[in-house]
Amino acid sequence: MFLGIDIGTSGVKAVVLDEHGAVVGQGTAALTVQRPHPLWSEQDPEAWWQATISAVRAIDPAVRRAVRGIGLAGQMHGATLLGADDQVLRPGILWNDGRSHAECAELEAKAPDLHRVAGNLAMPGFTAPKLLWVQHHEPETFAKIRTVLLPKDYVRLRMTGEKASDVSDAAGTLWLDVERREWSDDILAATGLTREQMPQAVEGTAQTGKLRADVAEAWGIDQVPVAGGGGDNAAGAAGVGVVKDGDALLSLGTSGVIFAATREFRPNPAGAVHAFCHCLPDVWHQMSVHLSAAACIDWVARLTGTPGAAELFARAESVGPASGPEIFLPYLSGERTPHNDAEVRGAFLGLDHDTTPERLAQAVLEGVAFALADGLSVLRDAGTELSQLSVIGGGARSSYWGQTLAAALNVELVYLKGGEVGPALGAARLAQLAVDGGSPEEVCAPPPVSHTIAPDAALAERFAPKIARFRDSYSRITPRNS
Ligand SMILES: Nc1ncnc2c1ncn2[C@@H]1O[C@H](COP(=O)(O)OP(=O)(O)O)[C@@H](O)[C@H]1O
Numbered sequence: 001m002f003l004g005i006d007i008g009t010s011g012v013k014a015v016v017l018d019e020h021g022a023v024v025g026q027g028t029a030a031l032t033v034q035r036p037h038p039l040w041s042e043q044d045p046e047a048w049w050q051a052t053i054s055a056v057r058a059i060d061p062a063v064r065r066a067v068r069g070i071g072l073a074g075q076m077h078g079a080t081l082l083g084a085d086d087q088v089l090r091p092g093i094l095w096n097d098g099r100s101h102a103e104c105a106e107l108e109a110k111a112p113d114l115h116r117v118a119g120n121l122a123m124p125g126f127t128a129p130k131l132l133w134v135q136h137h138e139p140e141t142f143a144k145i146r147t148v149l150l151p152k153d154y155v156r157l158r159m160t161g162e163k164a165s166d167v168s169d170a171a172g173t174l175w176l177d178v179e180r181r182e183w184s185d186d187i188l189a190a191t192g193l194t195r196e197q198m199p200q201a202v203e204g205t206a207q208t209g210k211l212r213a214d215v216a217e218a219w220g221i222d223q224v225p226v227a228g229g230g231g232d233n234a235a236g237a238a239g240v241g242v243v244k245d246g247d248a249l250l251s252l253g254t255s256g257v258i259f260a261a262t263r264e265f266r267p268n269p270a271g272a273v274h275a276f277c278h279c280l281p282d283v284w285h286q287m288s289v290h291l292s293a294a295a296c297i298d299w300v301a302r303l304t305g306t307p308g309a310a311e312l313f314a315r316a317e318s319v320g321p322a323s324g325p326e327i328f329l330p331y332l333s334g335e336r337t338p339h340n341d342a343e344v345r346g347a348f349l350g351l352d353h354d355t356t357p358e359r360l361a362q363a364v365l366e367g368v369a370f371a372l373a374d375g376l377s378v379l380r381d382a383g384t385e386l387s388q389l390s391v392i393g394g395g396a397r398s399s400y401w402g403q404t405l406a407a408a409l410n411v412e413l414v415y416l417k418g419g420e421v422g423p424a425l426g427a428a429r430l431a432q433l434a435v436d437g438g439s440p441e442e443v444c445a446p447p448p449v450s451h452t453i454a455p456d457a458a459l460a461e462r463f464a465p466k467i468a469r470f471r472d473s474y475s476r477i478t479p480r481n482s
């Protein structure tokens with residue numbers, strides 16, 4: 001059996017798969033995000049570790065005893081800064097933190113090859129510009145940095161004592177030469193860092209040490225190997241069989257992502273399309289990233305006094321899709337694709353005397369779907385054709401949202417067994433590949449389909465004027481144009 005651990009933004013998910021890919025154990029533990037200043041988004045690395053312990057220990061002890069390998073997945077880009085003796089120097093700066101937007105321009109000027117080598121625009125969520133921010137605003141901390149790790153790799157350090165990162169996650173730092181799948185000394189130098197401060201860059205299917213004796217004892221698991229793993233989107237792709245050119249997924253986590261596997265490195269910075277390594281050898285991917293997807297569901301639930309996501313979807317369903325004039329722009333943390341705008345914020349438009357909490361809830365589901373449609377459109381402009389998306393992440397629990405998403409994207413959605421914890425599934429499969437070897441396409445074959453949702457043409461027609469108004473509205477609300 002293989003254990004996959006996903007350090008998500010809203011919580012840690014741990015899943016045990018048997019050798020045939022069936023889920024035989026699960027545990028979760030919640031995390032919160034701290035926002036002490038405008039644009040900031042942080043988590044305490046110790047909270048990742050404590051949540052990991054809780055999620056693993058929630059799995060049946062008999063299942064834990066049978067685990068032969070562990071894989072890690074995690075929220076990407078988070079800067080975890082370690083000093084001497086590997087002590088944490090400050091809270092982790094997350095993927096949806098916008099403070100380093102000025103440093104992005106500085107990085108692009110200092111590293112003229114950035115787009116070609118790292119394959120992406122400098123965007124504030126990425127790790128490298130955050131380190132320039134720390135250099136400028138917290139120089140005493142910067143001077144103490146011995147190691148920079150990503151969130152799941154900090155958890156790996158606590159589990160194994162090893163400093164390693166897989167190339168799908170490492171690509172999200174902007175310090176990786178994405179085609180060659182190794183650190184770029186030039187881009188590191190542009191941020192005042194060297195390769196010595198980086199973990200070893202490995203493939204997701206490689207072994208990166210074994211569980212430490214004390215952790216193994218506390219978890220009731222043997223000292224088994226730990227696989228490189230993947231950034232949560234790449235690991236999610238491995239979890240639902242999105243492994244070769246033409247395969248694609250829609251992730252509905254805190255963020256929203258459309259991810260397409262590519263057989264070669266295909267950078268396309270225009271439109272803020274991301275191009276990174278996949279967590280499987282010799283595969284890359286493109287993706288559009290939307291900073292607030294299911295995050296908006298939780299936000300509007302709080303705003304309307306609704307107890308949770310399931311109840312929020314029920315309230316939206318009580319009015320139905322395209323039922324009111326309200327339009328929501330989901331930029332609660334700014335946006336990456338297609339705008340690369342850390343400072344824009346969300347908005348409701350078209351409120352009237354008949355607006356109710358139910359109609360606000362429905363507008364939020366639609367606004368996230370319209371933002372994803374923007375992402376699909378720039379991916380298509382980048383030459384990526386998609387006709388079907390496998391759905392992963394917590395939002396995969398709602399088929400009602402799926403109807404809105406399928407119509408807004410005009411794409412068939414495929415829901416697979418376990419897709420709601422896709423990154424953890426993928427991490428477990430990477431562990432299997434690291435321990436037993438085998439063909440990635442076979443080990444990472446899609447799980448059984450639970451259902452599919454085809455786009456409803458009549459609903460798509462009703463959405464068309466709302467989507468046009470949504471697209472037109474961004475330029476009116478961004479501070480860039482004020
Ligand atoms: N029943 C449900 N239907 C739809 N979405 C849900 C449901 N339950 C939880 N969610 C959403 O799932 C999200 C968490 O998804 P997850 O993929 O675990 O995110 P992350 O990896 O960012 O932690 C929550 O923000 C919540 O809005």
Ligand SMILES: O=C(CO)[C@@H](O)[C@H](O)COP(=O)(O)O
Nearest residue numbers: 008009075076095253254255
């Ligand atoms: O920043 C990105 C991808 O570039 C996000 O997708 C993060 O990786 C967070 O993922 P979730 O917590 O939403 O799964």
